[in-house]
Amino acid sequence: xxxxxxxxxxxxxxxxxxxxxxxxxxxxxxxxxxxTPTQPELKPVSLASIKDELKDIDxxxxxxxxxxxxxxxxxxxxxxxxxxxxxxxxxxxxxxDQGEVLKSFDAMEGWNKxxxxxxxxxxxxxIYHHDKLQYLxxxxxxxPVRAISSSEMESSVIGPQDAFTESLNTNLSLIKRRIxxxxxxxxxxxxxxxxxxxxxxxxxxxxxxxxxLQRIQDRIEKLDYTGxxxxxxxKQLVEDNPFSPFPQYGATSRPDVAVGSLLDGRIxxxxxxxxxxxxxxxxxxxxxxxxxxxxxxxxxxxxxxxxRFTGFFITIMLTPMYISALSYHPGILPFELLIMxxxxxxxxxxxxxxxxxxxxxxxxxxxEAGSRMPTKIGQTIxxxxxxxxxxxxxxxxxxxxxxxxxxxxxxxxxxLMPNFLMSNASRFVRYIFILxxxxxxxxxxxxxxAWLFNHLLNLTSLGTPYMTPVIPRSWSDLRDSxxxxxxxxxxxxxGMSRAxxxxxxxx
Amino acid sequence: xxVTKKKVLNGYHVVFLVQNIMVxxxxxxxxxxxxxxxxxxxxxxxxxxxxxxxxxIPIIWLALQYKDDDLFDIxxxxxxxxxxxTLNSLLILYATVLFAAVIQNYLDLIQSTALPGRLMTGHLxxxxxxxxxxxxGGIKSLARFCILTFFLTGWMIYFLRWGIAEGExxxxxxxxxxxxxxxxxxxxxxxxxxxxxxxxxFYFPYIRKPEKAxxxxxxxxxxxxSFYLAVTIVGVMYFSExxxxxxxxxxxxxxxxxxxxxxxxxxxxxxxxxxxLILTTAxxxxxxxxxxxxxxxxxxxxxHIYVMAVMTxxxxxxxxxxxxxxxxxxxxxxxxxxxxxxxxxLCLLHLVRRKKxxxxx
Numbered sequence: 087x088x089x090x091x092x093x094x095x096x097x098x099x100x101x102x103x104x105x106x107x108x109x110x111x112x113x114x115x116x117x118x119x120x121x122t123p124t125q126p127e128l129k130p131v132s133l134a135s136i137k138d139e140l141k142d143i144d145x146x147x148x149x150x151x152x153x154x155x156x157x158x159x160x161x162x163x164x165x166x167x168x169x170x171x172x173x174x175x176x177x178x179x180x181x182x183d184q185g186e187v188l189k190s191f192d193a194m195e196g197w198n199k200x201x202x203x204x205x206x207x208x209x210x211x212x213i214y215h216h217d218k219l220q221y222l223x224x225x226x227x228x229x230p231v232r233a234i235s236s237s238e239m240e241s242s243v244i245g246p247q248d249a250f251t252e253s254l255n256t257n258l259s260l261i262k263r264r265i266x267x268x269x270x271x272x273x274x275x276x277x278x279x280x281x282x283x284x285x286x287x288x289x290x291x292x293x294x295x296x297x298x299l300q301r302i303q304d305r306i307e308k309l310d311y312t313g314x315x316x317x318x319x320x321k322q323l324v325e326d327n328p329f330s331p332f333p334q335y336g337a338t339s340r341p342d343v344a345v346g347s348l349l350d351g352r353i354x355x356x357x358x359x360x361x362x363x364x365x366x367x368x369x370x371x372x373x374x375x376x377x378x379x380x381x382x383x384x385x386x387x388x389x390x391x392x393x394r395f396t397g398f399f400i401t402i403m404l405t406p407m408y409i410s411a412l413s414y415h416p417g418i419l420p421f422e423l424l425i426m427x428x429x430x431x432x433x434x435x436x437x438x439x440x441x442x443x444x445x446x447x448x449x450x451x452x453x454e455a456g457s458r459m460p461t462k463i464g465q466t467i468x469x470x471x472x473x474x475x476x477x478x479x480x481x482x483x484x485x486x487x488x489x490x491x492x493x494x495x496x497x498x499x500x501x502l503m504p505n506f507l508m509s510n511a512s513r514f515v516r517y518i519f520i521l522x523x524x525x526x527x528x529x530x531x532x533x534x535x536a537w538l539f540n541h542l543l544n545l546t547s548l549g550t551p552y553m554t555p556v557i558p559r560s561w562s563d564l565r566d567s568x569x570x571x572x573x574x575x576x577x578x579x580x581g582m583s584r585a586x587x588x589x590x591x592x593x
Numbered sequence: 594x595x596v597t598k599k600k601v602l603n604g605y606h607v608v609f610l611v612q613n614i615m616v617x618x619x620x621x622x623x624x625x626x627x628x629x630x631x632x633x634x635x636x637x638x639x640x641x642x643x644x645x646x647x648x649x650i651p652i653i654w655l656a657l658q659y660k661d662d663d664l665f666d667i668x669x670x671x672x673x674x675x676x677x678x679t680l681n682s683l684l685i686l687y688a689t690v691l692f693a694a695v696i697q698n699y700l701d702l703i704q705s706t707a708l709p710g711r712l713m714t715g716h717l718x719x720x721x722x723x724x725x726x727x728x729x730g731g732i733k734s735l736a737r738f739c740i741l742t743f744f745l746t747g748w749m750i751y752f753l754r755w756g757i758a759e760g761e762x763x764x765x766x767x768x769x770x771x772x773x774x775x776x777x778x779x780x781x782x783x784x785x786x787x788x789x790x791x792x793x794x795f796y797f798p799y800i801r802k803p804e805k806a807x808x809x810x811x812x813x814x815x816x817x818x819s820f821y822l823a824v825t826i827v828g829v830m831y832f833s834e835x836x837x838x839x840x841x842x843x844x845x846x847x848x849x850x851x852x853x854x855x856x857x858x859x860x861x862x863x864x865x866x867x868x869x870l871i872l873t874t875a876x877x878x879x880x881x882x883x884x885x886x887x888x889x890x891x892x893x894x895x896x897h898i899y900v901m902a903v904m905t906x907x908x909x910x911x912x913x914x915x916x917x918x919x920x921x922x923x924x925x926x927x928x929x930x931x932x933x934x935x936x937x938x939l940c941l942l943h944l945v946r947r948k949k950x951x952x953x954x
Contacts (some may be wrong), residue, residue, distance in 0.1 A: 232679075234643045298673065335860060413708060415861045417861060418857055418858050418862060421857065525715065526715065526716055528861060528862065529706060529707060529716060529868060530719070531701055531865070532868045533720065533723055533868060534867065536727075537723055537726065537928040539738070540726060540727050540734065543730075543734065543738060543741065544734055544737075551945065
């Protein structure tokens with residue numbers, strides 16, 4: 087049995103299109119064998135049975151009103167509905183008895199019990215007409231929402247400051263506010279067998295690659311997972327390679343970035359209750375791009391991009407280099423530097439690899455503790471912990487001064503990336519490099535690098551190679567990869583999105 | 594994934610596959626292996642390039658006659674099932690031993706330069722595992738890795754700058770100051786640095802535009818040749834004749850001439866990053882061995898890679914004397930010379946068979 091439901095109090099477009107969409111089949115146990123839509127209303131659904139289903143839900147409201155047209159019962163979940171809207175839109179017309187008022191609501195003819203229940207749970211108000219044995223529906227869903235504020239995850243100095251909130255409708259409206267045309271499609275799906283979470287797959291019809299769209303839709307339809315709490319969970323379930331440490335789809339909490347991806351021919355997926363949207367496909371290099379790059383002058387943007395990109399490689403190489411230089415190849419360091427490091431290491435009794443692992447883990451612990459604590463305490467702990475532990479560790483002879491500097495720099499570099507998941511990945515990969523360096527020195531590091539590159543080269547994002555545009559190369563993409571050319575040069579859509587129209591229209 | 598498709602290699606994939614498989618350990622000791630001809634050696638890479646390009650002609654011609662077959666299939670078609678399979682088994686052995694030779698030569702060098710006095714078992718296992726990891730993605734994975742390797746290691750040519758600065762340009766002349774036997778000696782030893790392009794016979798069926806393969810492979814060959822030419826010229830300028838003859842890895846010495854403020858011994862760095870070049874070469878031979886196994890057993894299986902890897906590990910750890918091993922590894926390069934010339938014979942055989950067929954008609 088296919089269940090579909092919609093609760094939209096905003097403008098509803100393409101109503102009839104949606105109904106033909108196949109939906110994942112929730113396997114909740116409350117379902118009883120119900121008549122198929124082709125043979126409607128074998129027996130009318132009684133209000134008592136609805137009442138029975140909604141028992142023990144203390145916000146379920148059943149209210150009887152006597153109108154000109156007969157007795158009606160209004161059913162709704164009070165927590166999902168703004169009482170003012172309810173009062174204005176439903177109760178007042180009913181009580182004032184303006185005649186024919188019932189006709190203004192959507193009739194629910196041929197609806198079975200499950201659909202009626204779902205529409206109540208979705209925040210609609212269902213009106214039961216006792217005389218005609220008929221159900222009517224009014225869209226009154228208005229849950230409490232957070233106001234639009236600026237993004238904390240991806241803040242920028244210039245450019246728009248609005249960010250997505252947890253409400254799907256707000257997020258959709260933020261995007262649709264920016265692209266005003268009918269070509270922007272948004273298809274709704276319901277995923278999560280228990281949570282019935284709504285997601286919206288958005289794309290611009292004349293730009294998106296059909297194969298990509300088909301692929302992501304297939305994957306969404308095949309999903310079989312209990313509950314989705316955030317879009318990152320969906321992301322992991324529809325990824326090409328779930329075992330990789332690298333995120334294969336982009337994520338953003340900024341509407342302008344989402345719109346930019348849409349205009350490039352990508353697919354954007356938004357989820358109810360999720361503050362970020364997902365962009366697919368996405369490439370490795372894009373993880374180093376921030377939206378501000380396009381608002382900045384191209385010189386500054388390029389400089390920052392190069393910094394972020396090399397930062398990634400420095401952060402995974404710096405501390406491992408310290409290990410291999412000190413424990414395997416002291417010859418590669420200039421003599422003065424070697425003396426300096428040895429001097430600062432003179433009181434440290436451990437081999438370099440233990441020393442590095444120790445201080446790296448301490449930094450990781452500080453970061454984790456600082457980010458989980460209440461903000462005010464977190465900052466204090468971070469500063470005090472950092473300084474106190476750092477200084478004390480050096481004085482106690484647990485680590486060397488030089489190492490503290492290196493670790494601090496590499497920790498900072500790992501946070502240069504605008505994509506949080508990518509910076510996590512870089513820190514994870516660093517541990518592999520540290521272990522490789524500890525075991526096999528510089529050769530181990532190079533072998534780890536070979537592994538890393540080979541892994542990245544074999545990764546795909548929605549079937550498109552992850553390392554584009556470097557390999558496979560596409561010359562026009564290189565203009566907007568590590569180097570951000572002046573906007574006038576960016577005339578083509580990226581090869582990554584495989585858009586139907588490659589050239590952006592000029593003039 | 595692209596792995597399932599048959600035709601996966603674009604033109605640039607072919608260029609870099611040819612280029613990277615050729616560059617292996619050979620380059621490191623190029624000046625040394627060409628030393629019989631003394632200072633006259635610097636133009637030999639060009640000659641080798643010409644020879645390589647000439648021998649490429651029968652290879653590609655033969656491959657074009659059998660567009661969808663690799664050398665293993667061609668063997669079976671030309672010689673029949675049994676002789677073909679025997680030849681293929683020999684080829685597998687050849688590829689495996691070369692794989693082992695490439696790895697072990699490199700690890701020996703690492704052991705003597707970068708990691709003195711350490712046991713290399715761990716490195717060896719890691720190395721083989723990594724090659725397996727690369728090969729698991731198929732030939733395209735290897736091709737992509739080759740492109741990356743080119744950009745990761747190609748810039749090292751810049752290090753030759755210091756060699757030029759300290760070198761003596763007069764060493765380049767006279768050109769032909771050697772005897773025929775010296776020349777023969779140098780060619781015999783030096784040509785193995787170019788070995789590797791013959792593997793195109795094995796990945797030819799995967800090339801998307803086979804008609805253009807000759808052009809792309811030639812570009813690959815000349816890319817390598819230009820690298821070699823640069824190294825030999827600088828080597829000749831920088832070293833004395835005695836050094837050329839006695840320094841086993843002149844390129845490492847050239848690295849040591851580099852004078853940077855933040856790194857003292859760039860040669861350690863250079864030799865470890867060389868691992869990328871070794872990985873591509875070793876990977877190509879492992880892939881060939883795997884393909885051979887597939888064709889002999891008439892079955893495509895990823896397990897063949899593991900079998901080959903284990904076999905290589907056993908070969909490397911065989912309890913035979915160092916001398917024997919060295920002889921084996923040197924001889925195996927002569928086998929590759931044979932393999933490069935082998936297609937000429939196959940071409941003749943192919944023509945004879947075609948004539949016969951036409952006569953029958």
